Amino acid sequence: MTSPLSSLHAPTHNRRDRILAAAARCIAEHGIRRFRMQDVVREAGVSAGLLYYHFTDRSGLLAATLAYVNDVAAEPAAQSGAQASRNALIDNLVAEITxxxxxxxxxxxxxxxxxxxxxxxxxxxxxxxxxxxxxGRIAAALGELGCAPAEASTLALSAVALVDGLLSRWLSARISTDEARHALRAALDRLFPS
Structure with missing residues (x-):
C-alpha cells in the first residue's frame, strides 16, 4: 500500500535534501517523541555515517528539518512573484492549508x-x-505593497500567528479545510491594507 506521504519521495536535489525530506516524513508519520535518527537513515536510504556527516545530532537535524519545511512552503511564493500583489500574498498564505x-x-x-x-x-x-x-518574507512583501517597515513587521507577525493557529486547529480536525481557508482569507483581507 502506498503511504499518503509517498509524494514526499519526489526526487531531491541532493542527499542532504533527501535526508531532510525523510526526516519530515518520519516526524509527520510518527510524531516528535518517536522520532529516531535510525528511522531517518532507513527512510532516506542513506548510511548513518552520511546522516551524521550532514547533521551531528538529533537537535541539528530537527533544526534543519524545520528550516527545510519553511523553505519548501516559501517556494510557491517565490516562484509566483507573490510579493507583487496583495491578493497573491493572501493566496499564498491561504495555500498553506490544503x-x-x-x-x-x-x-x-x-x-x-x-x-x-x-x-x-x-x-x-x-x-x-x-x-x-x-x-521577514511576509514583511518584505508588505513593504513592496507600500507598508512602512514597522507596520509591515506587525502585520507579518499577525499573519504568521493566524496561519499557525488555524493550521493547528485544522491539523487536529477541530475545523475543516474549507473553514480554515475561509477564516484565514477573511482575516487577512481585513488585516492587509488595500
Missing amino acids: DSADNRAHAATWHEIGASAVFDGDTARHLAATDAAWQ
Missing part, C-alpha cells in the same frame, strides 16, 4: 517541532529563527 499529503505532512512536522520547543531551549531558538525568516 488537503495535499505534502502540505499536511509539512504542517504536522512544523507543529510537532513547535510543540517540542516548549520544553527544549535549542529547538525554541531554531523555531524563533525560522519564524523570523517567515515573518
Whole structure:
C-alpha cells in the first residue's frame, strides 16, 4: 500500500535534501517523541555515517528539518512573484492549508517541532529563527505593497500567528479545510491594507 506521504519521495536535489525530506516524513508519520535518527537513515536510504556527516545530532537535524519545511512552503511564493500583489500574498498564505499529503505532512512536522520547543531551549531558538525568516518574507512583501517597515513587521507577525493557529486547529480536525481557508482569507483581507 502506498503511504499518503509517498509524494514526499519526489526526487531531491541532493542527499542532504533527501535526508531532510525523510526526516519530515518520519516526524509527520510518527510524531516528535518517536522520532529516531535510525528511522531517518532507513527512510532516506542513506548510511548513518552520511546522516551524521550532514547533521551531528538529533537537535541539528530537527533544526534543519524545520528550516527545510519553511523553505519548501516559501517556494510557491517565490516562484509566483507573490510579493507583487496583495491578493497573491493572501493566496499564498491561504495555500498553506490544503488537503495535499505534502502540505499536511509539512504542517504536522512544523507543529510537532513547535510543540517540542516548549520544553527544549535549542529547538525554541531554531523555531524563533525560522519564524523570523517567515515573518521577514511576509514583511518584505508588505513593504513592496507600500507598508512602512514597522507596520509591515506587525502585520507579518499577525499573519504568521493566524496561519499557525488555524493550521493547528485544522491539523487536529477541530475545523475543516474549507473553514480554515475561509477564516484565514477573511482575516487577512481585513488585516492587509488595500
